[in-house]
Amino acid sequence: MIFITGDVHGEYDLRKFGKDEFPAQSGLTRKDYMIICGDFGFLWDESRTERYWLKWLERKPWTTLWIDGNHENYSLLGRYRIEDWKGGKIQKITDSIYHLCRGSVFTIDDKKIFAFGGAESHDKQFRIPGVSYWPQEMPSLREMTLGAENLEKNDWKVDIVISHSLPTFILKELEMTDIYKPNRLTDFFQKVNHNLDFDLWFSGHYHRNMQCTHKHYMIFDSIAKITGNTFEIVEGEELD
Numbered sequence: 594m595i596f597i598t599g600d601v602h603g604e605y606d607l608r609k610f611g612k613d614e615f616p617a618q619s620g621l622t623r624k625d626y627m628i629i630c631g632d633f634g635f636l637w638d639e640s641r642t643e644r645y646w647l648k649w650l651e652r653k654p655w656t657t658l659w660i661d662g663n664h665e666n667y668s669l670l671g672r673y674r675i676e677d678w679k680g681g682k683i684q685k686i687t688d689s690i691y692h693l694c695r696g697s698v699f700t701i702d703d704k705k706i707f708a709f710g711g712a713e714s715h716d717k718q719f720r721i722p723g724v725s726y727w728p729q730e731m732p733s734l735r736e737m738t739l740g741a742e743n744l745e746k747n748d749w750k751v752d753i754v755i756s757h758s759l760p761t762f763i764l765k766e767l768e769m770t771d772i773y774k775p776n777r778l779t780d781f782f783q784k785v786n787h788n789l790d791f792d793l794w795f796s797g798h799y800h801r802n803m804q805c806t807h808k809h810y811m812i813f814d815s816i817a818k819i820t821g822n823t824f825e826i827v828e829g830e831e832l833d
Contacts, residue, residue, distance in 0.1 A: 594625045595702050596655070596827070597755070599797040599813035600632035602664060604646040609814050610653060615828045617818075621654040623689055626701055630797030630812060631662025631710055631757030636669040636686070650690065657690045658683075658701075660710035662757040662797060667729035681708065681743075693755070695732055696740030698747050704819065705751040707791075709740050712758040712798050713776050737781045744789060752822065754794040760786045763805050773799070792822040804832045 600606060608614055610627075635647045650657060661670065670692065673684035681697025693699065693708035700706075711732040720726035744751070760782040761775040773779075786794075794809045795817070803811040810817075815829030826832065 594621070595704060595753075595819040596625070596627045597630065597753075597795050597812060597817045597819065597824070598627065598815065599630050599802075599811075600662060600664075600800065601629055601634055601659075602632050603634035603637055603643060605634070606814060607646060607650070609816060609828055610650070615816060617827055618654060623654070623656050625655045627653075627655045627657050627816075628693075628706075628755055628795075629657065629659035630755055630795050631660050631712065632664045632797060633659040633661065633692070634664055635690075637666045639669065647687070647690070651687045653689075655689075658693055659690075660693050660708050660755055660757060661695070661730075662710060663712040663714040663730040665727070665730070667727040668723065695736045696743055698743045698751060702819075704753055705747060706753045706755060707740070707744060707751045707785075707789075708755045709782075710757050711736075711778055713774070713778065715772050715774070731776070732778055732781075737778075740781075741785070744785065749788050750790040752792050753819070754785075754789070754791055756782060756794070756796050757798045758782065759794075759796045759798075759805065759809060759811070762786075763809055767805065769799070793819075793824065802830050802832050 675682050679699045681699040682694035684692040695709050698707050717726045761779040764770050764773050795812050799811045800813045801811040802815045810832045815826050817824040818827045
């Protein structure tokens with residue numbers, strides 16, 4: 594089974610993975626997957642608290658998969674070796690926690706999933722480069738080109754898109770551009786959206802549980818379970 598949820602920010606938003614909040618976890622195994630749509634936050638400062646909660650997550654029965662958001666320590670992430678896994682590229686953080694590299698297409702539980710992390714911090718003017726903000730939060734032209742090439746190899750057809758930010762047109766339609774400025778990444782996603790045949794697109798970043806179109810969803814503290822070419826909410830509020 595595949596589950597999808599939004600930002601975690603280290604220990605701050607872990608409650609949704611508790612046994613009381615998510616009782617279905619008792620029947621899961623490492624062959625089930627929890628995908629986090631960015632802002633994982635467990636590679637931040639290597640503190641004792643961070644290591645404790647990372648081990649707590651490691652003990653969960655599923656395999657955790659995550660894309661990077663804008664609140665990651667990219668210097669720490671860069672220390673991990675890139676490996677091949679299920680058709681794409683990952684960085685193995687622990688034996689059951691994997692970072693999904695930007696632009697990869699994975700085949701997971703018979704679903705093709707396009708993963709592309711990154712976003713622009715709207716508060717970066719208040720952050721310190723290399724301490725609380727990293728320029729690598731925004732993908733490079735090479736990463737976007739690689740993503741397009743991998744979609745081309747899959748005939749521009751996948752089942753699910755996992756990103757941190759959304760296409761430009763959605764930000765405009767929802768009148769969110771005062772805070773979340775369109776940029777080269779949201780424009781890239783707009784081109785992907787135009788060319789790609791897909792069923793579902795999930796994004797974190799906006800701290801909302803919301804349906805944007807009949808295919809695009811913001812997800813934060815809810816947990817969605819993929820069922821066929823749609824999903825059901827198994828923890829938290831519906832994506833209205």
